[in-house]
Amino acid sequence: MTTVTELLLPVEKDLELLLSDLRSLIGAGHPILQAAAEHLFSAGGKRLRPGIVLLISRAIDEKSHLSERHKRLAEITEMIHTASLVHDDVVDQASTRRGVETVHSRFNHRVAVLAGDFLFAQSSWHLANLDNLDVVKLLSRVIMDLADGEIKQGLFRFDSCQTFSTYLEKSYCKTASLIANSCRAAGVLTNLDGSRLDSLYHFGKQIGLAFQVVDDILDFTGNDEQLGKPAVSDLASGYLTAPVLYALEENPKLSEIIQREFSQEGDLEKALDIVYSSKAIELSRTLANNFANEAYDSISWLPESPSKESLLKLPEYVLSRLY
Amino acid sequence: MTTVTELLLPVEKDLELLLSDLRSLIGAGHPILQAAAEHLFSAGGKRLRPGIVLLISRAIDEKSHLSERHKRLAEITEMIHTASLVHDDVVDQASTRRGVETVHSRFNHRVAVLAGDFLFAQSSWHLANLDNLDVVKLLSRVIMDLADGEIKQGLFRFDSCQTFSTYLEKSYCKTASLIANSCRAAGVLTNLDGSRLDSLYHFGKQIGLAFQVVDDILDFTGNDEQLGKPAVSDLASGYLTAPVLYALEENPKLSEIIQREFSQEGDLEKALDIVYSSKAIELSRTLANNFANEAYDSISWLPESPSKESLLKLPEYVLSRLY
Numbered sequence: 001m002t003t004v005t006e007l008l009l010p011v012e013k014d015l016e017l018l019l020s021d022l023r024s025l026i027g028a029g030h031p032i033l034q035a036a037a038e039h040l041f042s043a044g045g046k047r048l049r050p051g052i053v054l055l056i057s058r059a060i061d062e063k064s065h066l067s068e069r070h071k072r073l074a075e076i077t078e079m080i081h082t083a084s085l086v087h088d089d090v091v092d093q094a095s096t097r098r099g100v101e102t103v104h105s106r107f108n109h110r111v112a113v114l115a116g117d118f119l120f121a122q123s124s125w126h127l128a129n130l131d132n133l134d135v136v137k138l139l140s141r142v143i144m145d146l147a148d149g150e151i152k153q154g155l156f157r158f159d160s161c162q163t164f165s166t167y168l169e170k171s172y173c174k175t176a177s178l179i180a181n182s183c184r185a186a187g188v189l190t191n192l193d194g195s196r197l198d199s200l201y202h203f204g205k206q207i208g209l210a211f212q213v214v215d216d217i218l219d220f221t222g223n224d225e226q227l228g229k230p231a232v233s234d235l236a237s238g239y240l241t242a243p244v245l246y247a248l249e250e251n252p253k254l255s256e257i258i259q260r261e262f263s264q265e266g267d268l269e270k271a272l273d274i275v276y277s278s279k280a281i282e283l284s285r286t287l288a289n290n291f292a293n294e295a296y297d298s299i300s301w302l303p304e305s306p307s308k309e310s311l312l313k314l315p316e317y318v319l320s321r322l323y
Numbered sequence: 324m325t326t327v328t329e330l331l332l333p334v335e336k337d338l339e340l341l342l343s344d345l346r347s348l349i350g351a352g353h354p355i356l357q358a359a360a361e362h363l364f365s366a367g368g369k370r371l372r373p374g375i376v377l378l379i380s381r382a383i384d385e386k387s388h389l390s391e392r393h394k395r396l397a398e399i400t401e402m403i404h405t406a407s408l409v410h411d412d413v414v415d416q417a418s419t420r421r422g423v424e425t426v427h428s429r430f431n432h433r434v435a436v437l438a439g440d441f442l443f444a445q446s447s448w449h450l451a452n453l454d455n456l457d458v459v460k461l462l463s464r465v466i467m468d469l470a471d472g473e474i475k476q477g478l479f480r481f482d483s484c485q486t487f488s489t490y491l492e493k494s495y496c497k498t499a500s501l502i503a504n505s506c507r508a509a510g511v512l513t514n515l516d517g518s519r520l521d522s523l524y525h526f527g528k529q530i531g532l533a534f535q536v537v538d539d540i541l542d543f544t545g546n547d548e549q550l551g552k553p554a555v556s557d558l559a560s561g562y563l564t565a566p567v568l569y570a571l572e573e574n575p576k577l578s579e580i581i582q583r584e585f586s587q588e589g590d591l592e593k594a595l596d597i598v599y600s601s602k603a604i605e606l607s608r609t610l611a612n613n614f615a616n617e618a619y620d621s622i623s624w625l626p627e628s629p630s631k632e633s634l635l636k637l638p639e640y641v642l643s644r645l646y
Contacts, residue, residue, distance in 0.1 A: 030474050087440055091433045109432055110414045113439075114474060117410055120440075121470040124447050124463040133456055140447040147444040151353050151437060 002317050004048065010306040011054035014066060018050055018075055025075075026119065036103050036115040040082055049081050050074040052179060052207070052314070056186045056200060059299075059307035069130055069189050076123050076130075076139065077182045083119035084146045086112050091150060092237070134188050138181040149173025157238035161253040164245055168209070176208025202298045203311075210291035210318050216241035217284050217322060220275060236268060237276075242287055244271075246280035285322065292319050325640050327371065333629040336379035337389060341373055341398055348398075349442065359426050359438040363405055367500055372404050373397040375502060375530070375637070379523060380509045382622075382630035392512050399446045399453075399462065406442035407469045409435050414473060415560070441588045457511050461504040472496025480561035483578040487568055491532070499531025525621045526634075533614035539564035540645060543598060545579045554634045558598075559591060565610055567594075569603035608645065615642050 008015060026037040057070035089102035090112045096102060104112035120143065127139050152170045168200075183204035187197045187224045219234045220243050234241055240248075240263065248254050254274045262268045275281070292315035302308040331338060349360040380393035409418075412425035413435045419425060427435035443466065450462050476491045479485045488499045506527035542557045543566050557564055561584065563571075571577050577597045585591045598604070615638035625631040 030478070033474065087436050090436050093433070096502070109436075110416070113410050113413050113432075113436055114470070114477075116436075116440075117443075118470040118474065120443060121463075121466040125467045128456070128460040128463040131456060133451065133454060136456075136459055137448075137451040140444075142452040143444040147437070147441040151356065151441065154437075155353070314604045 001320055002067040002313050004051075005315070007310045008047075008051045008055075008318055010310055011051060011066075012060060014054045014071065014074075015047055015051055018054075018071065019047065019077070022075060022078060026079075027124070030118075033111075033115055033118060036086075036106075036111055040086070040103065040115070042167065048080070049179060049182070052204070052311075053077050053179060053186055055311050056183050056203075057190070059302050059305055059311055060187060060190050060192060060196075060200075062303070064305050064307065067189070069132075070186060070204050072126060072130060073182065073185055076126050077178060078128070079119050079123040080139065080142060080146070081178060083116045083123065084150075086116040088150055090116075091154070094113055099250055119319045130189070130304070132188065135185045138185045138188070142178045142181045145173040145177035148175075149175075153239060156240070158240075158258055158261050160248055160258040162240060162245075164242075167241065167245055172205070175212040176205045179208040179211075180204035185317040190280040196301070199298045199301065203295050206291045206295035206298065207314060207318065210295060210315060211286050213242050213284055213288040213291065214318055214321050217243060217281060217288065219243075220272075221322070222283060232268070232272065235271065236262070243283040246283045247275045247278045250278045251278065275306070288319060288322070292316070307308045324643055325636050327374075327640070330636055330640055331370075331374045331378075333381060334389075337394065337397075338370055338374055339376045341377075341394065341401070342370065345398060345401060349402075349445070353441075353589060356434075356438055356441060359429075359434055363409070364439070370401070372502060372505070373401040375527070375634075376400050376505045376509055378630045378634050379506050379526075380513070382625050382628055382634055383510060383513050383515060383519075383523075384561075385626070387628050387630065390512065393509060395449060395453060396458070396505065396508055396512060399449050400501065402442050402446040402449070403462065403465060403469070406439045406446065407473075409439040411473055413439075414477070434585060435438065436596050451561075453512070455511065457506045461508045461511070465501050465504045466497040468500035472498075472500075476562060478552070479563065480549055481563075481581055481584050483563065483571055483581040485563060485568075487565075489522065490564065490568055494532055494535040495528070498535040499528045502531040502534075507563035519624070521623065522621045524619050529614045529618035530637060530641065533618060533638060534610045536565050536607055536611040536614065537641055537644050540566060540604060540611065542566075543604060544645070555591070555595065558594065559585070565607040566598055566603040569606045570598045570601045573601045573603070611642060611645070615639070 023037060026033060053074040054066065054070070057066055057074070058064045060148060061067075085097065086103050090096060090109050091102045094102055101111070103115055124140070124143075127136055130136070148171050149172075152166070152173060156170070156276045180201045181204070184197050184201040192200070216234065219232060219241065225229055235244060238258075240258070244254070244258075251274050254271060257267050257271050257274075260267070262271065296312060296315045299308070299311055302311070343411070346360060349356060363623075374398040377389065377393070380389055380397070381387045408420065409426050411433050412420060413427045417425050425435070426438055447463070447466075450459055453459070457533065472493050475489070475496060479493070480487060503524045504527070507520050507524040510523045515523070516597075539557065542555060546554055558567060561581075563581070567577070568579075574597050577594060580590050580594050585594065619635060619638045622631070622634055624632070
């Protein structure tokens with residue numbers, strides 16, 4: 001089974017440099033944020049997002065060269081992602097993420113708001129200084145999508161009448177938009193033609209969606225330790241994901257239990273029973289599979305290189321988290 | 324004495340349109356934010372910032388015409404300003420602003436974080452779509468400055484050793500940067516030459532600084548009702564402004580009281596006595612005066628027009644709030 005470390009081997013050094021750059025960039029001159037930054041950037045995480053941007057950047061260059069602007073783009077991607085996580089944790093009142101205390105519970109929600117704002121502000125500044133209007137448009141669309149997705153997620157809590165496409169839109173906004181538009185932006189910086197840009201975007205989008213569906217399955221099949229957060233916490237919070245939506249199609253009784261917001265004793269257990277005894281998990285796996293396959297197919301045109309090899313293994317890796 | 328309504332007369336209709344556009348833009352499709360947006364954009368406020376951008380935009384056009392991009396710029400200015408207020412109120416834990424409940428106290432800090440993020444996100448998206456990289460750079464610098472200023476303000480709380488230039492830098496970041504860079508951006512959209520752009524920037528910067536010093540004086544001389552917040556709340560929170568810094572130069576005893584964070588009974592009253600019995604308020608007025616005069620002088624080159632007349636009256640208006 002491929003590991004993340006193996007996948008990211010072609011850009012290992014780039015990624016190390018990027019993380020140390022980010023750490024010094026963010027803390028600089030601001031003791032309060034220094035601690036928050038150290039905390040954020042030591043929290044581990046797989047750094048898959050900047051890793052993917054770096055792999056794409058090398059894979060699309062004839063000489064597998066990585067330009068300063070591509071490096072900066074990968075940094076911006078990670079800044080935007082981190083900023084949105086910090087604010088999401090305030091909004092969702094999450095106390096841990098990947099088993100590590102969140103900024104707002106480690107410090108307080110005031111520091112979390114400041115740290116997130118500062119990261120968003122830095123990312124828009126660096127973005128503007130990439131000197132490419134198309135890239136600015138792509139990434140500012142992402143920032144809109146992230147805010148939009150967080151709002152959508154809140155709006156549809158415990159709403160058992162929501163459609164599958166609402167769920168996919170929310171997943172696109174919160175997860176896939178950043179990867180899709182960053183991949184496209186890497187192509188823009190390399191002056192690729194429109195159809196290549198579309199396929200890079202498609203790769204990022206389908207990988208992002210596959211990743212999200214896998215995450216949503218793991219909320220049902222993983223344990224607290226694997227997840228770094230309590231299992232089934234999405235369902236308990238009223239966030240209805242692929243497995244629940246499939247189970248709702250099969251067994252409308254689930255709807256009642258969800259709509260009363262698990263207010264009666266044993267409701268959450270009942271809901272879980274319905275999900276586990278349905279084909280929901282199986283169907284969700286098929287969905288993730290389809291997204292992963294589409295991602296794989298969309299980059300076959302890339303010239304052979306170690307970075308391309310890694311990118312081709314990525315869909316399989318995303319699915320492998322399920323086993 | 325000139326009123327705001329008189330000052331903004333040349334752009335009255337533009338401003339009405341802008342506010343109704345903003346209200347529908349922000350609430351669209353998001354019930355949670357709808358309420359927050361209504362609340363924010365009905366809270367009154369003088370709308371001086373977009374008003375100044377509109378006046379400048381008309382004053383620099385030969386035919387006093389207002390382009391769609393200039394209108395959009397004024398909207399973006401107000402969005403950025405409002406977003407930063409909403410987050411500042413969370414960070415400062417302010418419960419009222421201009422006599423009206425803040426978003427985080429009316430709703431909660433989760434809605435305030437979302438509403439602010441959504442406004443910042445919308446402003447960067449509209450900014451990118453102005454299709455002018457120089458303008459994107461100017462305004463993304465502002466977003467950096469706002470985050471930076473809020474952090475600086477926190478860092479120097481109760482620090483009686485801070486220099487006057489620290490205070491001015493903080494005031495530039497939190498207040499003047501937005502006006503200065505928006506005025507310059509209006510000139511960029513009209514293709515003015517470099518020296519004209521510099522003078523528009525200077526006008527905005529000095530008006531912004533005058534405005535901030537006047538605000539800081541009013542914290543000492545106004546009452547709760549005039550201010551829409553408790554008087555002397557800056558000093559009580561440890562934010563040291565022009566009057567305090569002047570008083571510290573005259574009477575070093577003040578330093579002790581501040582450094583022990585007003586922990587002994589009667590400390591705040593003692594500190595106020597020292598400020599009032601010194602030349603601090605007088606010196607602060609002179610400072611505000613100088614900034615206002617410099618603003619006035621920097622736009623003499625504008626062709627005669629009703630908008631220019633208003634802009635020339637603006638420095639006097641800013642000072643008149645003191646009397």
